Amino acid sequence: MPLRLSSLFLRTLRDNPADAEVASHQLMVRAGCIRRAAPGIYSWLPLGMKLLRNLEEIVREEMEHxxxxxxxxxxxxxxxxxxxTGRWADYGDNMFRLQDRKDADYLLAPTHEEVFTLAVKDLYTSYKDxxxxxxxxQTKYRDEARPRAGLLRGREFIMKDSYSFALEQQDQDAAxxxxxxxxxRIFDRLGLEVVPVDAVSGAMGGSASEEFLFPCAIGEDTFVESDGGYRANVEAVTTVAPEPVDASGLPPAEVHHTPGTDTIETLVAAAQADHPRPDRAWTAADTLKNVVIGVDMPDGTRKVAVIGLPGDRAADLKRIEAAVGEHLGAAGEVAVExxxxxxxxxxxxxxxxxxGPGLSREEPVLGVEGxxxxxxxxxxxxxxxxxxxxGANAADQHVFGLVAGRDFGWDGVIEAAEVREGDEAPDGSGPLRTRRGIELGHIFHLGTGYAEALGLKVLDVNGKLATVTxxxxxxxxxxVLAALAEANHDEKGLIWPGSIAPADVHVVATGKDQAIHDAAEQLVADLEVSGVSTLFDDRPKVSPGVKFSDAELLGMPTIVVVGRGLAEGNVELKDRRSGESEQVRLDGAVSVIAERAAALR
Amino acid sequence: MPLRLSSLFLRTLRDNPADAEVASHQLMVRAGCIRRAAPGIYSWLPLGMKLLRNLEEIVREEMEHxxxxxxxxxxxxxxxxxxxTGRWADYGDNMFRLQDRKDADYLLAPTHEEVFTLAVKDLYTSYKDxxxxxxxxQTKYRDEARPRAGLLRGREFIMKDSYSFALEQQDQDAAxxxxxxxxxRIFDRLGLEVVPVDAVSGAMGGSASEEFLFPCAIGEDTFVESDGGYRANVEAVTTVAPEPVDASGLPPAEVHHTPGTDTIETLVAAAQADHPRPDRAWTAADTLKNVVIGVDMPDGTRKVAVIGLPGDRAADLKRIEAAVGEHLGAAGEVAVExxxxxxxxxxxxxxxxxxGPGLSREEPVLGVEGxxxxxxxxxxxxxxxxxxxxGANAADQHVFGLVAGRDFGWDGVIEAAEVREGDEAPDGSGPLRTRRGIELGHIFHLGTGYAEALGLKVLDVNGKLATVTxxxxxxxxxxVLAALAEANHDEKGLIWPGSIAPADVHVVATGKDQAIHDAAEQLVADLEVSGVSTLFDDRPKVSPGVKFSDAELLGMPTIVVVGRGLAEGNVELKDRRSGESEQVRLDGAVSVIAERAAALR
Incomplete structure (x- = not known):
């Protein structure tokens, strides 16, 4: 059945809503797909529902496949x-919690690892399964501190989440x-250019891990890529460590009075002024910056650590956050500041x-043994x-020529420094570029963490209990709908890909002539019979200008205008994306449009 | 694609789960449709999901229609x-409440009247809309005091809810x-015998109101019906009030000492013994019982009222609860005990x-003026x-011959007495029978209550603001899925109607013969190509007995056995409902089965 604008529950808006900053949010509200119900919580109107169902159907087909x-x-x-699993505490404020009438504690699930694991434990007992x-x-809930950008970071949102269960690693690899x-395949069907990038997984994560990012200036994720094909989330980039240096000929370290040098900049200037070296000038890269971080542990406690890194590199707290937990013995996700x-x-x-780390290995200051x-x-x-x-651990004092290994040690090595445009890719595939992206998917080996915490074991081929991976x-x-809107719009409005558009064509009847309206009505009926879904602007008292701008805002892939051309037996076909239009004979219009719609789907 | 029992996420259970008391709950768990996640909260397994999607699709089609x-x-x-609208308070413990990280109050919606109303207010402004x-x-939440019977009374459940909006009553009547x-039509497609019965609507309800009840011994609702076609929820039954009586010849009332008569039974016995009347014996119907009720009002206060009714009738608290609110000026639902x-x-x-009401109209005891x-x-x-x-409002004292209207008045008339088997239908269509049923749907005129509370007004044809009804x-x-399971099962298991069955046919391959398995595999492939959905028991090492009993438990409408008969070129078709089976030639089996499946759908 056609969607009729005369009765469709829709009001298009000419102006951007005050709270909407990104194009997808602005346009999906203006085009009557969604309305805000509360911060980060949206209602879905009929056109939005069609998009959602079409997308869900594609996802279902590919999952079934x-x-x-x-x-x-x-x-x-x-x-x-x-x-x-410890996540009741780990999630902190990000999880919606509540109590029922008997004061039992409940949550609105942000993810479902636990219940998937328990369901399999509940039903399955053998490797044969x-x-x-x-x-x-399913609808997920996450009490984001700063819900933003419409559907991009919401508090109630829809995810497809799957889990695979295997005893053999090769089965897990296959999944x-x-x-x-x-x-x-899904992104291909959506016509969305998404790149898989290496990622580190969060708490309880396993080894291989990739994120599917849609490159986009408004994205919250930063990733890097090289011409040679390396791609990684910035948290996952590994540094190409230099080879160890023979330090046997180096003089002992010396402490110097360096007043007022509590920044790298002032330190380098003072070093150059008061203690120049003969061969070349001191630079920030010669200094070892020791950054204090505070770490909120999953169990609610706070730990402090110091990160040592070259003074010419900023510390990247997100990279540190992704890696520091395991060094501090955290069982789940940590928050770093x-x-x-x-x-x-x-x-x-x-x-x-x-x-500083201390002046000698015998008397370390930093480190758990310091x-x-x-x-x-x-x-x-x-x-x-x-x-x-x-630093020499005294005000206005620095130590020069302190040699790693000889004069100081450390508790561990961590990826802590910012990744820069032009850094070498770790696989040697060339210099890195940094880009922004929106994370649309994440796949990773989860390992046995959840299975162990919840006791998911089955009998293996030898009749022994084995933990499931x-x-x-x-x-x-x-x-993904928001990303599609980001990727498919222009200044006039949305341009939905045929695979998820609420309708294949938007039929506009212009003018007050009853013959035009009747012809449009007949065309719509014929199109529907031919399997072409239609949105029909049948509003009798609306001007052609308003109808055209609504059609451009709503974004069906093809616009069919039944109007003045009808006198010569023509209707106009307009491609919403290219803006190109052509006259076709009303006679053969149905098959032309049907062919076109099928090609765009 | 066929569902394969060798890989389907399913474990059938031979025994009823300990917490399941009704057949639908027992069988849907045993047949791997649902699993309990918490009291009144269920997980859906693959076969349950198919049922759910099939049912949702039927509902969507009929709503679109x-x-x-x-x-x-x-x-x-x-x-x-x-x-x-006052419902934040009204819902009391039945609503799940929570706070977000900023301590703002939220709820998990038990129903959505408010947001539907606000959405229309948000978008629409004119009678033309x-x-x-x-x-x-959508998924609803209700913190039931006693979740029970599996899907029949849950705390997280799925409803289809619609609302209609109109300015003209005739449009509302049409909706x-x-x-x-x-x-x-939906119930017809499901083959479920559901009866619409007159109902009273709850808080803020309007006039016409019908419930769709599935008659069933385990139902929580009681309704009545007459041979003449009257049907009503017991709360909605109106009493055929007798005509007023001319009391001008009656003697004045007399107070008698009636020691130890604080029940109707003892009172009737004492009246008969000490104060017999000449023409006939006293019965309970001659006494006026005055029952004290406590009413929890929507605003949290408690009110007390007295209900006067003939002594031969029990007070029905549910009927009183449905009606007493308006007499006490309640803005929402009340609770009566x-x-x-x-x-x-x-x-x-x-x-x-x-x-008692008091001995004279000049000195009333009961009533707001008493x-x-x-x-x-x-x-x-x-x-x-x-x-x-x-009662004469003194211990051991009763008044005889107290005449309604002459000696006492009242604040209002209320449907308070139990409805009995054999009572006359209010429309004169004969004596009533009482039956139990499960409420599957409820339609009613909501009136303007929500629109008024939330300010939903549009411009009418005269350009004036009018409240929407x-x-x-x-x-x-x-x-409804649970009701379908109640209506469609036998001692062996479920018997799903073809319109929502997870698959049209259940193909069972018996024996270890590879030729049998290959033939079954080919048949399944051919059936799927012909549009017949299949559940294929392809498990290689499972006995025919287990396969047959699983097929009977799971309840696909048709069971196809590929087994011994294959040597003669036959397969067996078994009708799950009737138990009848027939041999058909493998050659033409696909078209026979396809025809059969189409007829059952």
Whole structure:
């Protein structure tokens, strides 16, 4: 049945809503797809529903194609499984929590690892039952601190999430590969240019991990790529560490009085002025900067650590956050920020502006074995034998020529420094460019973390209990719609791809002539019979100008105008994307339009 | 693609789960459709998902058929709109409430009247936009005190809810009629015998109101029907009130000492023993019983009222609950229980066991104008001129011959008495039978209550603001699945109607013979190509007995056995419902099965 603008629950808006900053948000509201119900929470109007259903259908087809089976878990879940995995605490303020009438604790699930794992434990007992892949398309809840950009970062949103279960790694690898292929097919069908990039997975994550990013200036994720084909989320980029240096000929370190040099800039200037070296000038790269970070652990405690990195590199807190947990023994996700006044007060061994690892290996200051007791992690560029200017742990004092390995050690090596445009790709495929992107999917080996925490074991081929290994595959359904709107619009409005457009064609009847309206009505009926879905602007008292601008705003791929040309037996076909139009005979219009619609789908 | 039992995420259970008391719950768990996640909260497994999607599709088609447009509102909603209508308080413990990270109040919506109303207010401004009908299929939340019977009374469940919006009553009537017809078509397609019965609507309800009940012994609703076609929910049955009686010849009332007669039984016996009347014996119907009720008002306060009704009738608290609110000026739903000790203590004018309206109209005890100040409502049988034995408001004292209208008045008339098997239908269509049923849908005129509370007004044809009138149409999707399971099962398992069965046929390959398996595999492929959906028991090492009993438990309408008969070129077709089977030639089996499947759908 055609969608009729005379009765469609829709009001198009000429102006952008005040709270909408990105194009997808502005246009999806103006085109009557969604309306805001609360911060980060949206209602779906009829045109939005059509988009959503069309997208869900594509996702279902591709999931079925790889043998994944559809299930559906509750959004409202009891606390207990999430306590067993530690995530009840880990999620902090990001999780909506509530109590029922009996004061039992519940949550609105932000993700469903626990219930997927328990469902398999509930039903399956043997290696013969595996491998298994199950998925759901479901509403998720996340109490974002800053919901923004419409559907891009919401508090109630729809995801497709699948999990695979296997005993053999090769089965898990196959499930991973199948999901990767399915995602690429989905994005291909949507005509959305999405790039898979290497990623590090979050808490309890396993090894291989890729994100599917839609490159886009408004994206919240940063990734890098090289001409040679390397692509990675910036958190996943590994540094090409230099070879260790032979430091046997180097003189001992010397402490110098360097008043007022609590920044790298002032330090380098003072070093150059007071202690120049003969061969070349000092640069920030010669200094070892020691950055204090505060880490909120999953169990609610706070830890402080110091990160040592070359002074010419900024510390990247997101990269640190992705990696620091395992060094500190965290069981889940941590939150990292620059060390606060309180952190420094709690660690009087740290002298602000002049922090250093200590003057000798015998008397270390940083490190769990050092006098400060604060864990010390260093950038991969700090290799054995490299020589540094760094803090001497006393106000206005720095030590020159302090040699890594000889004069100081560390508790671990961490990817802590910002990745820069022009850095070498770790696989040697050339210099890196940085780009922004929107994360639309994430696939990764989940390992056995959840299975162990929740006791998912089955009998293996030898009759012994074995822990199941899992894979996790997320796909942001509502976020993909927003990305599609970002990718497919112009100054006039939306341009939906045929694969998900609410209708194949938008038929506009112009003028007050009854014959025109009747011809349009007949054309619409014939198109529907031919399997072409139509949006029909049958409003009798609306001007052609308003109708045309609505058609451009709403964004059906093809606009068919039944108007003045009808006198010569013609209708006009307009391609919404290219703007090109052609006259076709009304006689053969149905087959021409049907062919065109099929090609665009 | 066929569903393959070798890989389907399913484990059939031979035994009923301990917590399942009704057949639909037992069988849907045993057949791997659902699993309990928490009290009243269920996970959906692959076979359950197929059922759900098939049912949702039928509902969508019929809603589209009547021109209703699909939308989708959030489940997580801010408090404010529900405060504007008073339902934030009204819902009491039945609503899940929570706070976000900024301590703002939210709820998990039990119904969506407010947001539907606000969405129309948001978009529409003129009579030209109306009438409108919009619907959603959505997950609802209700914190039931006693979730029970699996999907029949859950805390997270799926409903289709629609609302219609109109300025003219005739448009509202048309929307009501369209929904009524759509519901009947849906139940017809499902092969479910559902009866529409007159109902009273809840808080803020309007006039016409019908429930769609599936007659069933385990149903929570009671309804009545007559041979003449009258059907009503027991709360909606009206009493045929007798004509007023001429009391001019009756003697004045007399107070008698009636020690130890604080029950109707003892009172009738004492009246008969000590004060017999000449023409006939006293019966309970001659007494006027005055029942104290406690009413929890929507605003959290408690009110006490007295209900007067003939002593041979029990008070029906559910009927009183449905009707008492408007008499007490309640803005929303009230909760009624028998008056408590505390209620009596708070109203010392009420003498337990001997309560009565007072001895004369000049000195009333009951009623807002009476000395007790307690509102007094009477059953419709208490008409002018009827004469009663009732309490004299003093211990061991009753008054005889107290005449309604002459000696006492009342604040209102209320349907308070139980409806009995054999009572006359109010439309004169014969005596009533009482039956139990499961409420699957409810349609009613909602009136202007929500539109007024939330300010939904549009310009009418004269350019003046007019309040929109609404209709409300609920349909319990998950509950309908449970009702279907109740209606379609036998001792062996489920028997799904073809219209929603997870697959048209269940193909069972028996024996270890590779030729049998290959033939079954080919048959399944051919059936799928012919548009027949299949569930294929391809498990290689499972006995025929287990396969047959699984087929009977899972309940596809037709079972096809590929086994021993294959040697003679035959397969067996078994009708799951009748149990009848026939041999058909493998050659022509596809078309025979396809025809059969189409007929059953």
């Amino acid at each position: 790889i043998g994944s089976q559809e299930v559906h878990f509750p959004a409202l879940l009891p606390k207990e499984p999430y306590e067993a 595996l491998p298994l892949s199950i998925y759901q398309i 991973y590969a199948a999901h990767r292929a399915a995602y690429l 620059a060390g606060t006044e309180a952190d420094l007060r709690a660690n009087p061994g740290l002298v602000r502006g002049y922090i 006098s400060s007791g604060v864990p010390y992690l260093v950038d991969p560029r700090v290799v054995e034998g490299t020589s540094w200017i760094t 899992m894979g996790s595959y997320g796909f942001g359904v509502t976020r | 009547i021109g209703s447009q699909e939308v989708h509102f959030p489940a997580l909603l801010p408090k404010e709109p529900y405060e504007a 109306l009438p409108l009908s919009i619907y959603q299929i 009501y009629a369209a929904h009524r017809a759509a519901y009947l 028998a008056g408590t000790e505390a209620d009596l203590r708070a109203n010392p004018g009420l003498v337990r066991g001997y309560i 000395s007790s100040g307690v509102p007094y409502l009477v059953d419709p049988r208490v008409v002018e001129g009827t004469s009663w034995i009732t 609404m209709g409300s149409y609920g349909f319990g999707v998950t509950r």
